[in-house]
Amino acid sequence: MADEEAPASKSAFNGRDLRKIYVTGETEVQALRGVDLDIAVGEVLVLLGPSGSGKSTLLNIIGGLDRATSGTLWYRDTELTALDDADLTRFRRANIGFIFQFYNLIPSLTARENVQLVTDIAADPMPAEEALERVGLAARMDHFPAQLSGGEQQRVAVARAIAKRPGVLLCDEPTGALDSGTGVRVLETLARANTELGTTLILITHNAGIAAMADRVFHFLDGRIASIVVNETRIAAAEIKW
Numbered sequence: 218m219a220d221e222e223a224p225a226s227k228s229a230f231n232g233r234d235l236r237k238i239y240v241t242g243e244t245e246v247q248a249l250r251g252v253d254l255d256i257a258v259g260e261v262l263v264l265l266g267p268s269g270s271g272k273s274t275l276l277n278i279i280g281g282l283d284r285a286t287s288g289t290l291w292y293r294d295t296e297l298t299a300l301d302d303a304d305l306t307r308f309r310r311a312n313i314g315f316i317f318q319f320y321n322l323i324p325s326l327t328a329r330e331n332v333q334l335v336t337d338i339a340a341d342p343m344p345a346e347e348a349l350e351r352v353g354l355a356a357r358m359d360h361f362p363a364q365l366s367g368g369e370q371q372r373v374a375v376a377r378a379i380a381k382r383p384g385v386l387l388c389d390e391p392t393g394a395l396d397s398g399t400g401v402r403v404l405e406t407l408a409r410a411n412t413e414l415g416t417t418l419i420l421i422t423h424n425a426g427i428a429a430m431a432d433r434v435f436h437f438l439d440g441r442i443a444s445i446v447v448n449e450t451r452i453a454a455a456e457i458k459w
């Protein structure tokens with residue numbers, strides 16, 4: 218809306234009364250029932266909550282993969298809810314890195330080539346080699362996904378996501394398929410992106426232990442943020458166990 222002022226510039230995301238209704242045939246599912254949020258630039262935020270409570274729906278809307286049915290959402294000084302599809306895609310490409318539970322690497326390409334797919338088309342990327350070094354895979358650049366462990370493949374996915382220097386990393390269960398030791402190494406690479414590159418980090422997990430590395434934790438229930446916990450101190454990813 219033209220007469221609405223952009224929220225304070227230190228906000229990464231500012232959302233008001235976000236609602237999402239999925240319609241399938243005659244069935245309506247209210248996935249988000251009025252979410253207000255304010256996420257600071259450089260914040261580490263963890264989203265916790267039962268299955269079906271709306272976490273992925275919110276993450277997808279924040280990342281421009283999906284649209285709210287109603288409500289307003291800003292990213293810095295851009296109102297995402299006012300963008301057309303082409304501009305929303307441009308926003309997503311320029312600002313968002315995604316990491317999902319399954320790594321979505323291309324099996325016929327090496328780690329370096331998987332990252333280069335992104336660096337070839339980004340506006341101001343870091344070299345693929347630097348991204349892979351940042352996740353501790355300097356020695357594995359020319360390996361194919363099948364030659365890497367699950368945790369290493371996920372770190373390639375992190376390298377791919379950070380290589381374009383996105384303002385925001387959105388992670389949906391990034392350690393869901395990994396054991397504790399391997400998962401912690403993935404979390405460490407995400408935490409490093411936050412501290413060294415200033416990337417805002419938003420992470421969905423079912424693992425309450427991971428919440429300790431966040432500045433704040435949003436607890437979802439039934440399509441709403443039921444409570445917000447502020448962590449006075451953030452613990453290092455390396456200290457997390459499950």
Ligand SMILES: Nc1ncnc2c1ncn2[C@@H]1O[C@H](COP(=O)(O)OP(=O)(O)OP(=O)(O)O)[C@@H](O)[C@H]1O
Pocket residue numbers: 239240241246247248266267268269270271272273274275437
């Ligand atoms: N594309 C879709 N079409 C119809 N309903 C959907 C769709 N995506 C999600 N839903 C429904 O919206 C609700 C919220 O789903 P969402 O995936 O956001 O929950 P979640 O908290 O991320 O769950 P999980 O932890 O299991 O991933 C659920 O009832 C889900 O079934």
